[in-house]
Amino acid sequence: GAGVSQSPSNKVTEKGKDVELRCDPISGHTALYWYRQSLGQGLEFLIYFQGNSAPDKSGLPSDRFSAERTGGSVSTLTIQRTQQEDSAVYLCASSLARDSSYEQYFGPGTRLTVT
Amino acid sequence: AQSVTQLGSHVSVSEGALVLLRCNYSSSVPPYLFWYVQYPNQGLQLLLKYTTGATLVKGINGFEAEFKKSETSFHLTKPSAHMSDAAEYFCAVSDGSGGYNKLIFGAGTRLAVHP
Numbered sequence: 001g002a003g004v005s006q007s008p009s010n011k012v013t014e015k016g017k018d019v020e021l022r023c024d025p026i027s028g029h030t031a032l033y034w035y036r037q038s039l040g041q042g043l044e045f046l047i048y049f050q051g052n053s054a055p056d057k058s059g060l061p062s063d064r065f066s067a068e069r070t071g072g073s074v075s076t077l078t079i080q081r082t083q084q085e086d087s088a089v090y091l092c093a094s095s096l097a098r099d100s101s102y103e104q105y106f107g108p109g110t111r112l113t114v115t
Numbered sequence: 116a117q118s119v120t121q122l123g124s125h126v127s128v129s130e131g132a133l134v135l136l137r138c139n140y141s142s143s144v145p146p147y148l149f150w151y152v153q154y155p156n157q158g159l160q161l162l163l164k165y166t167t168g169a170t171l172v173k174g175i176n177g178f179e180a181e182f183k184k185s186e187t188s189f190h191l192t193k194p195s196a197h198m199s200d201a202a203e204y205f206c207a208v209s210d211g212s213g214g215y216n217k218l219i220f221g222a223g224t225r226l227a228v229h230p
């Protein structure tokens with residue numbers, strides 16, 4: 001079946017612009033995660049959605065970052081007023097349930113470059 | 116807080132040689148532990164996981180790992196390396212706080228396999 005998809009695969013933007021990154025999870029997966037992979041910081045958790053519950057935003061690095069998940073499916077990560085330090089690969093993952101033993105399936109990522 | 120340490124950012128082995136990638140973790144609660152592999156320009160793929168039960172865990176592509184609580188380790192091994200094993204490997208621990216599977220990743224180990 002179809003895996004997690006993300007778009008765009010690559011995004012180049014100018015400093016100060018806003019960007020939106022999209023994640024389509026595997027159908028039926030109720031849990032959705034965003035992670036960031038950068039040279040200096042490695043892989044970092046950003047935000048978690050589970051069903052209709054309030055998301056856990058504890059990993060978002062600043063108030064320029066926000067995310068939403070519409071209808072319990074597609075998620076959008078928005079970065080406002082982008083900075084060069086936002087350059088990274090943004091990975092989305094989904095899983096069947098909130099239990100820790102359930103595997104997270106990762107998308108291919110969106111590579112963001114801020115110039 | 117949980118953390119993961121991967122010893123060796125780069126490991127190089129000969130084809131057919133033993134692969135050993137080291138991972139140590141810290142956790143105040145019984146951890147769930149994971150190894151993920153990332154091939155160039157791709158997302159992360161789960162190799163294996165430890166949740167409960169048998170401490171020797173077998174995964175895909177001939178990899179296995181052993182959970183050693185006394186050593187707080189979860190080292191990844193493969194008896195005989197193949198050229199296709201060249202990739203980056205990430206060890207992760209599950210942060211069960213809040214009742215969900217936020218992954219805390221190590222910095223990664225890049226495995227090179229030479230003829």
